[in-house]
Amino acid sequence: xxxxxxxxxxxxxxxxxxxxxxxxxxxxxxxxxxxxxxxxxxxxxxxxxxxxxxxxxxxxxxxxxxxxxxxxxxxxxxxxxxxxxxxxxxxxxxxxxxxxxxxxxxxxxxxxxxxxxxxxxxxxxxxxxxxxxxxxxxxxxxxxxxxxxxxxxxxxxxxxxxxxxxxxxxxxxxxxxxxxxxxxxxxxxxxx
Numbered sequence: 001x002x003x004x005x006x007x008x009x010x011x012x013x014x015x016x017x018x019x020x021x022x023x024x025x026x027x028x029x030x031x032x033x034x035x036x037x038x039x040x041x042x043x044x045x046x047x048x049x050x051x052x053x054x055x056x057x058x059x060x061x062x063x064x065x066x067x068x069x070x071x072x073x074x075x076x077x078x079x080x081x082x083x084x085x086x087x088x089x090x091x092x093x094x095x096x097x098x099x100x101x102x103x104x105x106x107x108x109x110x111x112x113x114x115x116x117x118x119x120x121x122x123x124x125x126x127x128x129x130x131x132x133x134x135x136x137x138x139x140x141x142x143x144x145x146x147x148x149x150x151x152x153x154x155x156x157x158x159x160x161x162x163x164x165x166x167x168x169x170x171x172x173x174x175x176x177x178x179x180x181x182x183x184x185x186x187x188x189x190x191x192x
Contacts, residue, residue, distance in 0.1 A: 009050060011046075011050065012050040012051070015040060015042055015046070015047065015050060016060055016061070016064060017064075018039075018040035018041070018042075019036060019040055019047075019057065019061060020061055020064045020065070020068075022036055022039050022040055023061050023065075023107055024103040024104060024107055025103065027106065027107060027110055028058065028061065028062075028107060028110050028111060028114070029110050029114070031054075031058065033047055033048070033054055033057075054122075055121065055122035056122070058122035058123070059122045062111050062122070062123065062126055065104065065107055065108060065111060066126075066129065066130065066133065068104060069104065069108060069130065069133070070133055070137075072095065072101065072104070073092060073095070073133075073134065073137055074137065075095075076091050076092045076094070076095035079091060085138065085152055085153070085155075085156050085187070086184050086187055086188055088137075088138065088156065089156050089159060089160060089180065089184055089187075090180075090181075090184060092160055093160065093163070093177065093180045096160065096163075096164050096167070097167060097173050097176070097177060102168075105164065105168060106168060108130070109165070109168055111123055111126045112126060112127045112130060114126070115127040115128075131157065134157050134160070134161075135150075135153050135154065135157055138153035138156050138157060139153050152187075155187065159180060159183050159184075160180075163176045163179055163180050166179075
């Protein structure tokens with residue numbers, strides 16, 4: 001019986017949440033079942049029973065991370081009352097630079113990089129999916145996506161992702177924020 005054939009389990013959900021918190025603190029790059037199981041009050045055997053394999057557990061953790069990412073990005077977009085790309089970029093950037101979100105963003109970056117370097121592993125498709133997720137959020141804005149200029153949405157994504165990579169590498173909030181703001185002003189000027 002595969003993990004997908006099993007009925008929903010409260011214990012599985014509980015352990016997935018604990019494993020996600022563990023991954024936020026320790027990352028996924030060197031995930032090992034024994035230390036994970038010990039840290040979350042389980043055993044490798046129970047994790048394998050509930051998730052089917054280590055790869056399936058990683059897939060479940062990545063799905064959980066994507067759900068968190070999408071929820072957070074939607075909240076950031078909606079909190080700013082964002083009616084356009086520029087407002088969404090500013091609101092999203094404020095969310096991205098908040099130190100409280102750093103663990104999730106580092107986990108996202110690890111998964112993104114692994115999906116590029118190991119395209120057939122449990123990380124398969126993660127990078128492409130998150131690009132589509134972010135573009136979908138930008139396309140949902142008035143004038144975005146199919147009815148608007150899709151390259152404009154991609155510009156917003158490129159700006160946010162590039163600045164985010166720089167921020168995660170350097171921790172320099174002031175400089176990366178200044179870059180985002182300068183690019184946003186250029187976009188605004190080009191639209192007038």
